[in-house]
Amino acid sequence: MIDAVLQIPPFNIRLRSPIPRVAQHLDFYYRDVSRGTDRDFIDFDVAVLPAKALRRWWRPQARFLLDGVEPFFPLPADQAGPMFEWGLNWCVAQRALGLQVLHAAVVERGGRALVMPGFPGAGKSTLCAALTHIESWRLLSDELAILDPATNLLFAHPRPISVKNASIPVVRAFPGARVGPVYEDTRKGTISHLACPSASMARAATPAQAAWVVFPRFAEGSPLALEPVSRTEAFTWISEQSFNKERMGKAGFSSLCALLDVSTCWELTYGSTADALEGVRRISQA
Numbered sequence: 001m002i003d004a005v006l007q008i009p010p011f012n013i014r015l016r017s018p019i020p021r022v023a024q025h026l027d028f029y030y031r032d033v034s035r036g037t038d039r040d041f042i043d044f045d046v047a048v049l050p051a052k053a054l055r056r057w058w059r060p061q062a063r064f065l066l067d068g069v070e071p072f073f074p075l076p077a078d079q080a081g082p083m084f085e086w087g088l089n090w091c092v093a094q095r096a097l098g099l100q101v102l103h104a105a106v107v108e109r110g111g112r113a114l115v116m117p118g119f120p121g122a123g124k125s126t127l128c129a130a131l132t133h134i135e136s137w138r139l140l141s142d143e144l145a146i147l148d149p150a151t152n153l154l155f156a157h158p159r160p161i162s163v164k165n166a167s168i169p170v171v172r173a174f175p176g177a178r179v180g181p182v183y184e185d186t187r188k189g190t191i192s193h194l195a196c197p198s199a200s201m202a203r204a205a206t207p208a209q210a211a212w213v214v215f216p217r218f219a220e221g222s223p224l225a226l227e228p229v230s231r232t233e234a235f236t237w238i239s240e241q242s243f244n245k246e247r248m249g250k251a252g253f254s255s256l257c258a259l260l261d262v263s264t265c266w267e268l269t270y271g272s273t274a275d276a277l278e279g280v281r282r283i284s285q286a
Contacts, residue, residue: 005036025081112211123218
């Protein structure tokens with residue numbers, strides 16, 4: 001039985017689960033994460049539990065609960081590990097009080113952060129994995145850009161990088177990559193996760209200042225193309241990726257404006273990982 005407080009900045013997550021696959025998931029992906037105690041403030045009290053009644057034995061399922069409430073339908077029991085990741089993403093997106101949360105990958109180098117909003121099929125997770133494992137950028141998050149309106153800094157929230165379908169063998173070949181189990185026939189296709197680099201986990205308490213906002217677009221066979229994006233257009237695009245802009249109101253609007261005020265904005269079109277990395281080099285050195 002797992003009953004642990006995971007200190008994954010900027011949150012403390014209490015996780016309870018009797019499911020062995022969840023314990024294996026924690027051992028593989030969160031071995032470097034500090035553990036808190038019941039005396040710490042808990043941001044999200046979650047549990048991953050077996051299904052009730054016959055579903056415990058017949059086609060077993062796993063349930064995700066936040067504060068004792070089940071916000072979405074169960075999944076097959078062998079997907080209990082990914083369910084924890086997806087459920088925790090939902091918690092941060094929906095319940096992170098006072099913070100602007102965007103669907104975007106964030107990496108940092110030299111104190112300057114590159115934000116990549118997450119349009120479907122853009123290839124941001126694969127590019128994020130390449131930047132952290134090949135180019136030595138620090139991972140803040142591959143899914144959730146967490147912006148503090150009080151400081152206009154981006155919080156690190158380092159967790160496993162989600163990779164899907166044809167990206168899995170590509171990412172597995174990156175230097176130092178630790179890719180976990182592969183799950184087929186999920187709602188997102190065939191998926192796996194890449195462990196966060198230990199160096200990124202060690203600096204999880206250090207925020208970063210935005211410097212670039214890059215809208216990546218993978219197009220197989222396409223040549224590398226870089227196009228500057230106006231701040232007005234960038235605001236329109238990036239605000240579409242905000243999970244909580246309505247709840248944040250004026251503070252959320254101001255924080256997005258502040259993010260773009262200190263960033264250069266680009267659209268990056270590429271047909272290969274090598275081209276994408278070259279594009280980021282040009283942007284970051286401009």
